[in-house]
Amino acid sequence: MQLGMASALETLCGQSYGAKQYHMMGISLQRSWIILTGCAVLMLPIFVFTEPLLVFIGQDPAISAVAGTISLWYIPVMFACVFSFTLQMYLQAQSKNMIITYLAFVSLGVHLFLSWLLTVRLDLGLDGILTSMVIAMWIPVFGQLIFVFGGGCPLTWTGFSCVALTDLVPVLKLSLSSGVMLCLELWYNTILVLLTGYMRNAEVALDALSICLNINGWEMMISIGFLSAIGVRVANELGAGSARRAKFAIINVVATSFSIGLVFFIFFLFFRGKLSYIFTTSEEVAAAVASLSPLLAFSILLNSVQPVLSGVAIGAGWQSIVAYVNITTYYLIGIPVGAILGYVFGYHVKGVWVGMLLGTLIQTIVLVFITIRTDWDKQVEVTQERLKRWYITDGNKGKPDSGGSP
Template identity: 45%
Template sequence: MADYKQPLLPPATKDQYDHADQLLIPSNGAGDIPPIRNIRDFSREFLAESAKLWFLAGPAIFTSICQYSLGAVTQVFAGHVGTLELAAVSVENSVIAGFSLGTMMGMGSALETLCGQAYGAGQLDMLGVYLQRSWVILLATSSLLSLMYIFAAPFLLVIGQTASISRAAGVFSIWMLPQLFAYAMNSPMAKFLQAQSKMAVMAGIAAAALAFHAAFSWLLMLKLGWGLAGAAVVLNASWWFINASQLVYIVGGSCGRAWSGFTWKAFHNLWGFVRLSLASAVMVCLEIWYFMVLILFAGYLKDAEVAVAALSICMNILGWTIMAAFGMNAAISVRISNELGAGHPRTAKFALIVSVISAFMVGVALALVLIFTKEYYPSLFSNNLAVKQVVTDMTSLLALCIVINNVQPVLSGVAIGAGWQAAVAYVNIGCYYLFGIPLGLILGYKFHMGITVSIISFLNLK
């Protein structure tokens, strides 16, 4: 496809399109849900759409939580090694790896639009081409990002981190270079499999990787005393285990026409693909990088090691809950792109309504669990009494943030499925960087609210 500006859709004449929907989608396509006129119609369609959505969202949420837990489990064990080690892993995970993961996820999300709509339109042979095209672009991007890993220590010093944290995080970053290239391979494969609703196999692989990761992290980091070196070995190995397993599944013939082998077509129309990938990257990265900025600001506060460690625990918890929303994000993106590709605009709109309601209910449930366990969960992350007390004090704000933040990734999934990445990027710039960060700086430093301001600013920008 030469032009990546418009979503990929099945052939149709101009007068078949419903311009009121602001998308090039055929109106009244066969298979679209009928108009909803009363509560009975709504209830019937809500249950039907919920079944489809959770068939995708359940395994996607589980996969997201397992993959996020790889870094989170490493932080948990690092907290039991020492406060400096926890701060170092947190800074590397949030700043260096977070920047790179945001870039890879963002650029890879272009496949959610292209593969999802191609699958819905029945153009299965294009999925493998898009996958390989994305690999080429993301591996090239990873080569550039590797400089950030190599020079992480001086970079962190320049932006104001303490010498001890910068030095430890810099060494750990160099050890984590293999993970960078694992991100580049993983993100396209995940979108490729998601577009075909092959969530279960991803969930199984992620679960096996997490079990392997937890066992060997305990063995190397605590039992054998390898510390940060052990963390790097296990974390790199876990990500490449996921990649190898998914690649074997894809090339082994389980994807049918979607994978017909490696092809030189992957190098055609790269610039058009890069444009959509960059728009996708900006949309996703602006949100993920906000977490990185919060961790950096904590490093400027008094008693930086405690501040960074406490905030990293809160961001870790928030990240786990956001994984549930990201799983819903993946599911709704698949639903929207597939339905638009098949020419079902009403079904796509109704899927949005169902996903928002479901995400809000999940957020409330997670927030209640956090509030009821606020006296206990900080001990899972650290032995430091000061760190645990700060985390306990911030739990109420963190719970409110979880409820509000659980809906936003779902809306982003709709934008990705419809191909609206560029427009949402402008919204994210305004919310996060023109409003949220300045608010955080004013409250944190002028009014001396410390790291509590990180959660407050995150709430206000939503």
């Protein structure tokens, strides 16, 4: 939810940067902090009562107990994400990606060292891993805050402002639309795991599915990178008033991401279950992963395009439209078909996954159609109107920034 809501900042900051309304980026960042912190507080009960909630809906009590423990550790992670996600969107919108990359490397290195120290040397098990995760999640937050407050963004950060407390409702609406859009996508995979948990021999099925989803998640990080890149580029170009450059960026990024996805598609079809031995020594689980590998390969292929199109939607501010598309394709088509194939026809986890793939395929086709049929010159007009409506005069200058909306 927080990542989705933070993506509204990518729309606002990207378009403001393209229009050279630089000071509005700092104001938008502060507004997002207020909105996401409030959202995090409202979500606290879900993390506190995860175990009884899972037991209530019929999940295995042993698995629910572990999930409940992990969810409590995620509370500090949730508050770290409030700042981490928003700062990342803010910095990416102005192409300050290197500081994000450097901090990510530091965070990864610390995480790996602490994970080894706390689990292997000190034998703290799950608590050690989760302690390392919490520390690693806060490292980029403090690093990015020091960078921003220390003068790394002189044009876009001019200090805290009471103006950030005004006009919160329009930003909240866009944030909620963004959050719903992304949640509907992320929950889709979660429901796949949830439905698998009700099946016979659920432990093996969940182990195999977790391996497949981990591999898919690794590859999807590439597409997520393209999502961020195209979101920023489309927002920048629309803010700058260039429909032609926005379209050019979309074509190039989609083609590049799809080409990479095609390579991985062939790779995973060829190796099938052999990669599962990175995660497990169980022959039974490895065989289950091999059986699921074709579905994994097709998921990777679809995920090389779908996230990029979602990035286009974020850059253009279409979050509400995509949310409706996701509800229809995922929850009215994909999940019902998957449940029927998995439970009624007895295809188990394969049936559920096929239904999920069908929903993703239809969603991707719809997003391709919307993107192709869009009048991008009209989108420039819509963007300029939004920038004009939300513009606040820079108090430091007493007049609009050069190149901004009047």
